[in-house]
Amino acid sequence: MDPIEVDNIESIIELIEAASGTRELDLIIRNVQIVNVFTGEIKPGSLGIFKGLIASPEINSEAKAKRIFDGSNLYALPGFIDTHVHIDSTLLTPSALASLITPCGTTAVFADPMEIANVAGMNGVKVFIQSGDDLPYHFYIEVPSRVPSAPGLETTGGELGLAEVRAMLDWDSSISLGEIDPSKIIDRKREYLEKVMQAQAIGKIVNGHTAGLSREKLVAYACARIADDHECITYDEAKERLSLGMCVLVREGSTERNLEALVRGLARENAASDRWMMCTDDKHPDDIASEGHIDYMVRKAISIGLDPIKAIQMATINAAVHFRKEHLLGSLSPGRWADILLARDLHDLHAEFVFFKGELVAEQGRLISENISNPFPEWLLNTVKITRGRTAKDYALEATGQRVNTRVIKIFSDQIVNEEKQAVLMVSDGNVLTAPERDILKLAVVERYGKNGNIGIAFVSGFGLTHGALASSVSHDHHNIVVVGADEASMAGCVKAIERMQGGLVVCNGDEVLAELPLPIGGLLSDQNAGIVIQFLKLMNEAAWSLGCSLPAPFMTLSFISLPTVPELGLTDMGLIDVKEHKIIPPIYTDP
C-alpha cells in the first residue's frame, strides 16, 4: 500500500513542480477555511493537489488545475484517523466498511486483524490487507502479537509465531506491534519480548493493553517501552499511563465508552493533549451508522468542553506523529496525502465532503461510489470444518446419579467479565440437563478447523432463552463455533446451519432456522454491504428475543463469552477454563 514511498520518486519530482507552479495541478479546492493542526490557526485559502498529495496549502488565484472544487467557505481539515480497531467487529469487509466510515471523514484506519489471524494465520491477514487495495481510506495493520491468545487452552485455525510476526512487522502496511498482553511482559515470556524488541528495532511502536493493571504491574509493563494504551477508563488512569511514557488512545466503541470521563478530565485541567488520540476498538456497524465514527468522538469531545482544535488534533496529527507517519498523514502540509474533509461548523463537526488521496469519495454523508470487490480466495470462504456437533448427543454432558452440582458461568449484559456460580441440575439418561426455567442453559464451543473435533461444554446463566438456541462462528479469540441453547437439539441445529453457511450467526428452534446471517469470509465477515448486514443483525436480535433472550445484544455477548482470558470463567473447545489459574476445570464439581 501507499507505494509513493521510496519507489516513486517521479511523483515527488512532479509534486515539487506542481507546488512550484511549473506543472498543472490536478485539483484546486478553492475558497476554504484551512485548519492548521500545527499552529491551530485557521486561514482562508486554496489547497493545491497533485497525484493524490497536497502540493501546497496556499495556492494563489492564478494557479491552474485540471479541476476546481469550490469549497464554499467551508472549513478544510485533515481526514480522521482511527488508531486502533478490530474491523471484524463490524462483520464487514474493509471495502464494505467504507460506506459507514468514509462519509464520517475517517481516512485512515490502523486495524488489528487478530481475528482473521486466529482463523487463518499470516496468509489470512495477507488476504485481508489485499482486500483493501482500492479502499477510500489508508489501511495499516497493527501486527497481532498474541495469536493464539491462550496457547494450550484452545484450538485455533492459525497461529502467529515469532517468525511470522517478524515477517509481518517488515511489511510496509504494518504500522506497529498490536496490543501486547501485560501478563506476557510481566511474566517475561521471551517470545513476546522478542516481538516487542523486534518492532522497536525497526522503528515501529508497540501498542499496549493495560486494562485494570495495578500501579506496580504497570511500571513493570512499561519497562518494555510500551508506547500507548487504549484501555483507560478514568482520567486518573490516563494520567498514570502518560506519566510512564504511554500515549492515551481514547476509546469510544459500542460497549466500551471512555471518552466522556477522559476528555472531561483533560478539559478540566486544560492539560497538554499532544499525546492523546482516538480509537473505536470494537464498534458495531449499526452504531457507526446511527451515531458516527471518529467524527462522533470529535463532536462529543467538543461538546464536553474540549477546544475544537485540540479535538481535531487528537483525531489527526497526534495519531500520525505517535505512529510515526506524520510525513504522510494527519495534516494538510505539502507532501502529505490529500485526505481532506470539508465541514460547515467546527463545533458540530459533520463532514459535508470527504476527499481521499485528492478524490472526492463522500458527499453529504454518502459514499460516492461503493466498490465491494471481494477478492477473497476460496480457501478463506471455506473455513468451517466440523467433525462433531451435528447431533443433539454431541452436547450431552455425562454424569451419574439423579442430580449434580455444576459450575455456571454467570454473565452480565454490559460487561465481558463473568462470575462463577453453582447450580444443582437434573441428570437424565446419563446427561446433565439444562434448566431454562431457572435460566441455566448449555454453552458449547465446537472446534471448527477440522483439527480434533473437540467440543467444550458448560452451563451459563444470563441469556434468558426459554427454548431454542443461538450460535456464532465469531467467538473471541479462537473463533470456533460458540452455541448457547435451552436444548441440545436446537444447539445441533444451529451448528449445522453454520456449517452450511460456512460461518455466520444463527437462531434455531430445533432444526428450524429462525434467522441467519452468513459470514462466509473466514467465518467472521459478511460478503454483503453494510446496509444489508445492519438489517440482518436487527432480525437476528429480534429472533433471539422471540426465544425469550433478555440481552440487548445477544450475539455480541455470545462472541465474547468464550474468551479464556477474561475472568472468571472461559469456555473453549478444550473445556471450561479457570482464567485466573489458566487451566481447564470440570464443569461438574467432582465432590457434589
Add this chain to the structure above:
Amino acid sequence: MDPIEVDNIESIIELIEAASGTRELDLIIRNVQIVNVFTGEIKPGSLGIFKGLIASPEINSEAKAKRIFDGSNLYALPGFIDTHVHIDSTLLTPSALASLITPCGTTAVFADPMEIANVAGMNGVKVFIQSGDDLPYHFYIEVPSRVPSAPGLETTGGELGLAEVRAMLDWDSSISLGEIDPSKIIDRKREYLEKVMQAQAIGKIVNGHTAGLSREKLVAYACARIADDHECITYDEAKERLSLGMCVLVREGSTERNLEALVRGLARENAASDRWMMCTDDKHPDDIASEGHIDYMVRKAISIGLDPIKAIQMATINAAVHFRKEHLLGSLSPGRWADILLARDLHDLHAEFVFFKGELVAEQGRLISENISNPFPEWLLNTVKITRGRTAKDYALEATGQRVNTRVIKIFSDQIVNEEKQAVLMVSDGNVLTAPERDILKLAVVERYGKNGNIGIAFVSGFGLTHGALASSVSHDHHNIVVVGADEASMAGCVKAIERMQGGLVVCNGDEVLAELPLPIGGLLSDQNAGIVIQFLKLMNEAAWSLGCSLPAPFMTLSFISLPTVPELGLTDMGLIDVKEHKIIPPIYTDP
C-alpha cells in the same frame, strides 16, 4: 551503540524483575523531586536503576539496591539532547568534548559528521563513531546528505554517494538524514530525493536547512516531507515552518544565536511547544566552557519567560519524540536510559550531578573521569597530502600590465555571507600584488588530498592583516587548506606548517611560526583535551591580532570564507565561485 535493543533481551527480562522487586537494583537515587516531562508534574520520590536503565521512577522505601545515592531533595530531570551539532566546530574529539558538555547535563548528541565525511568519506565517519564507544553521552549521527557540498566546484577527500548514504542510514547509530540542501530538493536532483525517500522508507526523519527561503520555495521544499529546520531567525519564520509540518530546532551556537527571538515569541503567544527543541549547531569550545551548552539554552529560555517545564521538554522529550527515540531517551520512564541530571533550582538550572546510563559521570560542573582514548587509525592522522603550495610563487596570480581590476571578497565579522567588491591592484613581475594598507589580502585554497595540486586564489577584504598570514585545514565544507596573507611567503610558510602538523591552525610571518594548533585527526580535530585546545585557541587569536587582524574570531571567519554555497562569492581549490550562478569566475575582470 546502544546494544540494548533487540539483541539484549536478557537485560529487559532482568529489568522487569528489578522493577517488580524480585531482583536487586543497581542503584537507587533517593530523595529527589522527579520532574515528569509528560505530565509536567513534580513529585518527591526515588528512582530505581538497573543495568543503565530506569527500572522504576517510584521505588518504595524497602527496595534494595547495590548502591544508594542521596539526592538531597534536588530536582531530577532527564538528560539534555542536542538535536543538531557539528562536533568538528569544537575542534575536539567526541571523547574530549565530554569534559565540556557532560557537566552541563547533555547526555545525548545528534551529530552531523559532514566535515569528517568530506575529508575521509564513509570510513572516516565510521571511525568517528567508533571513537565514541565509551562516551558519557549517547552519540547518534545525522547522516550527511551532501558530501561534497558543491559537486564539480571543489575537491574533497571523501564523497558520500547514494550507495554510501543508503548504507549509513541503516546503521543503528544513524538517527536521521542530515540537513538537506533546499536547492537540491527544489531543483529536483534525483540523487538527493532518493536519499530523502530512502530515509523515510526505513522510518527515519530528514532534517532541513531553510535559511532565508522564500515562502514559495519553502512550500516546494516541504513537499519532500522535510521534518524540521534549525535555521529560523525570527518567530514568524518559525511559525511559518511549523505551519508546513516542520519542527523547530532552536539554535544557539557561537555566532548564530536565535534563541531569544524565537522563545520570546513562543512565550508571548503561550503557544504549544511540543514541536520545538534545541540545538547548538556550531559552538566553539571556549563558549561552551564559559556559558554552557543546552543547559545554557534552558536557562536563557526560562529567563525570557518560558515556563521551566516547557523549556525542559524542549531539551528532552520533544527531541526524543521528533527523532523517534522516545522509547529510549528524553524521560525518566521505565525502560529508558538512566540519563539523569540533578539540579537545585529549576529557574536557574545548573546540573549538580549528572548520571549517564545510571553512572555518575559529572559532579558540580566537572567530569568525574576523563577518558580521551584516541583510537584513530594512522590513515586518518595523515590526511594532508600537498602537491603544491610550499613556495611563495605558488600564490602568484598572473596578469599583464601595471594594474588590474580585481574581484574582492568583502567579509563581515559577524556573518558568513559576503559581498563582491572591486579593487584596482598593482602588478609586479606578472603577479598581482596584495594591498595590505587598503586591507586587500590574498586568499588561497590549497588542495590537500593529493589529488590534483589545485590552488584557488582570489582577493579578500576584512581581515585587516598588515603582515604575515593565517591558515587552517578546517575550511567548510571541502576542508582543503585555506590561507589568507599579506604576502605570499607567509602564505607558503603557513601551508608548510600545516603539512608538517598534518592539519591545524597556524599564524606565520614569513617562515616564522608565531602560533600553531595541530589538528591531526583528519586535519579537523585535536588529539588534546578541551582545556588545552581552548588555551591554544586563545593564543592563536592573539597571534593573529598581533599581525593587525581586526576580526574577533579570525579562524572561525577563515573556516567559513571558502564556502562555495554561501553568497555572494566562495573560493575553492578550483577557483573563485559565483555562488548564485554556481560557476567558477576569474578573480581578475577580463575587461578592466
